Amino acid sequence: MLNKSEQEKRNELMLRKPYVARKLAKINEMEENGEISPIIRLEKSYLCNFQCSHCSAEYYMDRHTDKVLKVQDKREKIDLNDIRNLSKQADELGLARFVITGGEPLVMKDFDAVVEAINPEKHYIITDTNGWFLDLNRAKHIKSIGVEKVQLSLDSFIEKEHDDFRNRPGSYKRVMRAIDASLDAGLNLILSTVLVKGRGKTKEFEDLCRFSTEKGIGLYVSYAKPTGSCTDHPEFVIDKEDADIVRELEKKYNVFTHMTPSYGSFKGCITVKGIITVTSTAEITPCPYIDLSLGNLKQNSLKEILNRGMKNPWLGPYRPDCLIGEDQQFIKFHTKVTSKYKLLPVPYGEGFADDNSLADS
Amino acid sequence: MEDNLFNSSGRFEYKSHSYPHHKKVRNYFKIISPDKTNEYFYNKFKTIWGNLFTLSFEEFNNEIEKINKRIDHDGFDNIKKSISPLPVYIPKIEFENHINLLTENYLPKLKDSFKSENPEYDFSAYNLPTQNTKNSIVKISNYEKLLEASKFKSYVGLFFPCFNEFSKKAALECFKQLPDYFVFSGGIDTTSALISYPNLLIRKEGYAPLLWIGAFDSEREDAAYHFEGYGYNLTFNRKVHFNQCAESWLFGITAFNF
Numbered sequence: 001m002l003n004k005s006e007q008e009k010r011n012e013l014m015l016r017k018p019y020v021a022r023k024l025a026k027i028n029e030m031e032e033n034g035e036i037s038p039i040i041r042l043e044k045s046y047l048c049n050f051q052c053s054h055c056s057a058e059y060y061m062d063r064h065t066d067k068v069l070k071v072q073d074k075r076e077k078i079d080l081n082d083i084r085n086l087s088k089q090a091d092e093l094g095l096a097r098f099v100i101t102g103g104e105p106l107v108m109k110d111f112d113a114v115v116e117a118i119n120p121e122k123h124y125i126i127t128d129t130n131g132w133f134l135d136l137n138r139a140k141h142i143k144s145i146g147v148e149k150v151q152l153s154l155d156s157f158i159e160k161e162h163d164d165f166r167n168r169p170g171s172y173k174r175v176m177r178a179i180d181a182s183l184d185a186g187l188n189l190i191l192s193t194v195l196v197k198g199r200g201k202t203k204e205f206e207d208l209c210r211f212s213t214e215k216g217i218g219l220y221v222s223y224a225k226p227t228g229s230c231t232d233h234p235e236f237v238i239d240k241e242d243a244d245i246v247r248e249l250e251k252k253y254n255v256f257t258h259m260t261p262s263y264g265s266f267k268g269c270i271t272v273k274g275i276i277t278v279t280s281t282a283e284i285t286p287c288p289y290i291d292l293s294l295g296n297l298k299q300n301s302l303k304e305i306l307n308r309g310m311k312n313p314w315l316g317p318y319r320p321d322c323l324i325g326e327d328q329q330f331i332k333f334h335t336k337v338t339s340k341y342k343l344l345p346v347p348y349g350e351g352f353a354d355d356n357s358l359a360d361s
Numbered sequence: 362m363e364d365n366l367f368n369s370s371g372r373f374e375y376k377s378h379s380y381p382h383h384k385k386v387r388n389y390f391k392i393i394s395p396d397k398t399n400e401y402f403y404n405k406f407k408t409i410w411g412n413l414f415t416l417s418f419e420e421f422n423n424e425i426e427k428i429n430k431r432i433d434h435d436g437f438d439n440i441k442k443s444i445s446p447l448p449v450y451i452p453k454i455e456f457e458n459h460i461n462l463l464t465e466n467y468l469p470k471l472k473d474s475f476k477s478e479n480p481e482y483d484f485s486a487y488n489l490p491t492q493n494t495k496n497s498i499v500k501i502s503n504y505e506k507l508l509e510a511s512k513f514k515s516y517v518g519l520f521f522p523c524f525n526e527f528s529k530k531a532a533l534e535c536f537k538q539l540p541d542y543f544v545f546s547g548g549i550d551t552t553s554a555l556i557s558y559p560n561l562l563i564r565k566e567g568y569a570p571l572l573w574i575g576a577f578d579s580e581r582e583d584a585a586y587h588f589e590g591y592g593y594n595l596t597f598n599r600k601v602h603f604n605q606c607a608e609s610w611l612f613g614i615t616a617f618n619f
Contacts, residue, residue, distance in 0.1 A: 032584075034603050240566060247592030251483075264487030266589065266598060268609075317607035318600070319390075320589065321568050327389065358608055359385035 002263075005216075009188065013124075013148070020124050023096035028265070030094055036306060038270070039097040039126075040090055041277040041288060044078060044114055046103040050130050051167050052155075054194050054236060056228035056289050057103060059344055060279065069342045075281040076298065080110070082282060083117035089302040091122045099151070101128040101277075101288075106138065112145050120146025127151070128192070131178030132171060139178070139185035149188035151220065152178055156193075157208035179215070190218040195257075196236040197224070200245035209253035219255040221246050223325040225289035226335065238325060259322060268320045272309035283345050286315050289324045291344040292337060292351030308348075313358045333361045366538060371443025373523050373535045380531035381606040390570040390609040392522055394444040395558045399425060402448040402557045409474050409556055413452035415515060421448075424517035428616050432519075435540060440521045447561070449518035449553040449615050451511045459498070459508050459577075460490045463548040468597060471552050475559040475595050482592075484559075488599040490579065490586060497578055501537055504547035504576035507617065511549070516617050518544070520554035522572070524612035529575050529585065530604050532612040542619045547576035548586070550615040555588060555595070562590040570611035573602070 002010060014021040027037045046061040058064055065073050078086075087098075098118045105111055105127045118125055126149040127142065134150070142150075152175060156162040159172040182189040191212050199205050212219035223243065224236035249255050258270050267274055271286040272294070278284055283293040284305045294312070295305035310316040314323060314330060323330050337351040338344065345351075368374050375382050403421045407414045416424070425448060432438060456462040468486055475484040498505050510516065524532040524546075536545045544550050551574050555561055562569040571589040579585055584601045602610070 032601055034601070240564075240568070244565075244592040247594070261591070264598065266591070266596070266600075313608075317605065317609075318571070319607065319609050320571070320591075329387065329389070357385070358383065358389075359387045 017121060017124075019121060020096060023094060024124060026094065027096065035094065036273045036310065037095055037097075038272060038274055038276045038306070039099055040086070040095060041099045041101050041275065042083065042086075042114070042118070043101055043103070043277060043279050044083070044110075045108050045280060047107050048102060048104040048130075049107055049132055049168075050104065050171070052229065053165050053167065053233065054155075054196070054224055054228070054230050056225065056230070057101075058229040059291070061103070065343065071342050073281075073343055075343065077280050078278070078282050078297075080113055080117045082297065083114060084119075086278065086297060086302065087118050087122060091119075093303060093306070095123075097124045097126065099126045099128060104130055104132070106133040111142075115142075115145050115147060120148075124148050129153070129178070130166065130171065131175040132168075134174075134178035134181055136181040136184055139181040139187055143185045143187050147187065149190070150178075150182045151190050151192045152182065153192045154208070157204050157211060161204070179217070190220050192220045192222060195221050195223050195238055195242060195246065197238050197242055200238075200242045200249070206249070209249055209255045213254040217254070219253070221255060221257045223257065223322055225322075225325045226331055227289045227291060227324065227338070231335075240321075240326065243322070243326065259320070266320070268318050269323050271315040271323055272306060272312075273316070276306070276309070279345060283347070284309075285345050286312075286352075287324060290334065291346060292334065293345040293348045294352055295348045308354075312352055312356055314352075314356060314361075329361065366535075367437060367439035367442075367523060369439060369442060371440050371521065371523055372525055373527075373532075375527070375531055375535055377534060380534060381528040381604070382531040383526035383606060383608065386526050386608075388525075390525075390568050390611075392444050392561060392569055392611075393564065395447065395561065397558065399448065405474065405557055406448075406450040408477070409470050410450065410452055413454065413515075414450065415452075416517070421517060424618060425519065427618050428517070428519045431542065431618070432616055437539075440523055443521055443523050446519040446521060447554045448557050449516075449520050449550050450557070451507065451516040451518065451549060451553060451617075453511060453513065453515045455512055458492050459548065460492055462508070463552065464489050464491075467549050467552040467556070471556050471559065471595075474556045478559050479563075479593065482594045484595045484597075486597040489597070490599070499533065499545070499576050499578070501533060502545035502547060502576035503541055504544055504550075506541070506619065507544045507547060507550060510619060518550060518553075518615040518617040520550065520613055520615045522570075522611050522613040524614070525570060526606055526608055526610065527612060528604050528606040528610075529573065529602060529612065531606065532575060536614065539614070542617055544615045544617065545576050546572075546574055546612045546614065548574050551588070551613060554613065554615070559595065562588055562595060563593055564590065565593075568609070570609050571607075573610060573612050575612045
């Protein structure tokens with residue numbers, strides 16, 4: 001059962017977008033029937049105006065492949081037609097949610113066209129952003145073209161720490177501006193923050209939890225994972241104590257992770273079941289932080305790729321922990337496989353494969 | 362009796378492979394053996410059940426000893442290698458509906474036991490079965506037998522978490538090979554194991570498995586109830602399992618002096 005505020009939002013969505021609201025309302029029923037309804041994270045472009053210390057997408061960015069690795073990515077990229085096709089396939093499977101991510105979505109010149117290609121009348125559209133370009137005019141504009149929700153990154157409640165982490169002076173002030181702009185424009189809003197090892201115990205983190213709760217905004221906590229830029233910062237990666245601290249804070253504040261139970265429903269790790277990522281080269285990965293592909297949309301249907309993911313012993317079955325954030329054996333396997341590839345994600349068959357085994361990987 | 366049903370880790374050796382289970386396990390989701398004495402368990406039951414706990418310490422020990430001897434005699438001693446056996450106490454209680462017995466008698470006692478060990482944390486029950494929930498007891502589980510017996514006499518048992526990484530059907534197929542003094546993961550026996558040691562599913566440095574109640578279904582055959590740790594908290598809940606198996610899933614059995 002939804003709480004009062006969520007029910008009001010759902011009712012309001014039902015008036016504006018009944019088709020989308022009905023699909024969202026069916027998600028629990030789908031799960032009871034053994035069907036899945038993952039959120040689709042769409043990474044059409046990795047262009048970004050920031051260079052953050054913990055970015056999971058850094059190794060996908062041209063600035064990394066061109067300048068650091070000195071390789072040219074000649075793989076075919078997705079275009080608007082591919083996105084329309086993905087939207088249609090997702091809709092046929094009852095999937096209801098897209099997140100436009102990157103890179104920084106709001107620097108994409110074709111952002112509006114991407115929203116249109118996803119189709120806001122068929123899907124609930126969310127955008128990630130670092131908030132730099134999200135003033136009131138932009139917030140009103142993205143709302144007007146069909147975006148429903150913004151996930152705004154804030155990595156510390158202490159201005160200098162956030163700016164240092166983001167390597168961009170002034171970014172904290174822009175986030176604060178973006179919070180007000182999003183709310184004033186009638187967008188749903190959650191703050192997104194990365195939990196690095198030890199941060200859960202700090203006053204700063206609890207202050208952020210309190211601020212978010214008092215503002216009526218959910219705080220989504222993403223564990224630092226040993227991938228992307230964090231590969232060079234193993235000290236950021238959390239342990240179970242950090243995860244358990246957040247589990248306790250959930251009782252007091254409007255704070256949650258990707259594994260936080262919702263209304264008594266404990267979903268655990270959401271790989272494939274609750275989230276997938278579509279990369280700029282049409283590869284589908286099972287979560288934002290796992291750089292191993294389950295298949296390419298130009299070769300396989302979305303349905304085939306999701307079925308493949310659900311059959312994989314690492315990804316399909318229920319598990320209470322974060323696979324790429326906490327399972328050291330999987331982390332080693334992931335690091336070993338990805339280290340052999342300059343261009344990510346690793347193609348299906350080279351990392352994830354039909355014969356994956358938990359005990360033998 | 363066969364002496365090779367359980368391997369050296371106390372896990373049941375599934376040989377037919379008719380239903381989903383993991384042939385190899387890495388023990389990533391594991392239970393840490395409780396470092397407690399019979400005196401601890403005796404005092405725990407006495408405190409939690411009050412007047413419903415009627416045994417002297419000597420009687421309690423004797424019951425445990427009898428079960429141990431029976432298990433050893435039948436060649437199942439490997440089962441004790443899963444964890445050190447966890448005593449179970451089933452008080453004599455008259456009841457009409459086994460769901461009410463679980464939700465009104467046992468789960469509140471588990472809450473008391475959990476809170477006595479963990480005052481800062483919670484035991485929370487979600488999606489509880491109700492008297493009207495259509496749930497059927499699995500015939501071969503011996504759970505009906507335990508429920509009926511407990512109307513007339515209290516029982517001591519020993520709980521063993523021996524079906525890790527099994528689907529329910531695979532675990533039940535194995536369970537059929539055991540003598541009928543064993544009960545397959547019922548509601549009151551599994552809850553009683555947790556009453557005796559409420560931190561069984563709580564780990565600080567890793568994750569414990571999800572412990573299923575497999576002796577009765579929820580309103581459908583592929584859904585059931587279970588216990589699971591969440592951080593330092595304990596939960597009771599319902600989940601669809603689709604007769605699949607997962608690395609974190611566990612079913613237990615309890616031996617009694619029937």
